[in-house]
Amino acid sequence: MMAWPISSALRRAVLATVLVAAGTPALAQDPTGQSANQIAAGQVVGEAVLIPNRVIYPGETIEPASLKQVTLIPGKHKPDGMATRSEELQGKVAKRTLLPGRYIPVTAIRDAWLVEQGASVQVYFTAGALTISAAGVTLQPGAAGDQIRIRNTDSGKIISGTVMADGTIKVGAS
Numbered sequence: 001m002m003a004w005p006i007s008s009a010l011r012r013a014v015l016a017t018v019l020v021a022a023g024t025p026a027l028a029q030d031p032t033g034q035s036a037n038q039i040a041a042g043q044v045v046g047e048a049v050l051i052p053n054r055v056i057y058p059g060e061t062i063e064p065a066s067l068k069q070v071t072l073i074p075g076k077h078k079p080d081g082m083a084t085r086s087e088e089l090q091g092k093v094a095k096r097t098l099l100p101g102r103y104i105p106v107t108a109i110r111d112a113w114l115v116e117q118g119a120s121v122q123v124y125f126t127a128g129a130l131t132i133s134a135a136g137v138t139l140q141p142g143a144a145g146d147q148i149r150i151r152n153t154d155s156g157k158i159i160s161g162t163v164m165a166d167g168t169i170k171v172g173a174s
Helices: 008-022 036-040
Strands: 048-052 067-072 092-094 109-111 120-127 130-138 147-152 158-163 169-171
Touching: 120 147, 147 169
Parallel strands: 120 169
Antiparallel strands: 048 067, 092 109, 120 130, 130 147, 147 158, 158 169
């Protein structure tokens, strides 16, 4: 079998692809590693980001205690598509396993479910001054703004509706 020589540029590209696929580590330094003069002068070196300090499993709510703030190495910036601020992570739920010391991809988190599968909900249809309400059972979980399927408990008919912020379901004319 003949071995093909691989250029160093191709080798670096393959290594970069493998690192991205495996999860990008946060290149960081301890926030206490900055000198007292830099902190007093307001010169924070690097960008401060939040990363997990322990394994966060799928379906687990991301709590502030499970995150650690680190400062990136000077000149390094977080990759696009990563959630690293508390307002991006507050109350979110992990969709996949999040590893300690790694960035958290935005695609790996979701909003917490507002209605669970099998929950009894009020379903509303509104057209002008007319409002019709019915009882229903959700066939799938959903967060505010999600389109989900519901079974009408009176007729047994399956309908689709949008989860509202108060946990009710709004349906439209079909």
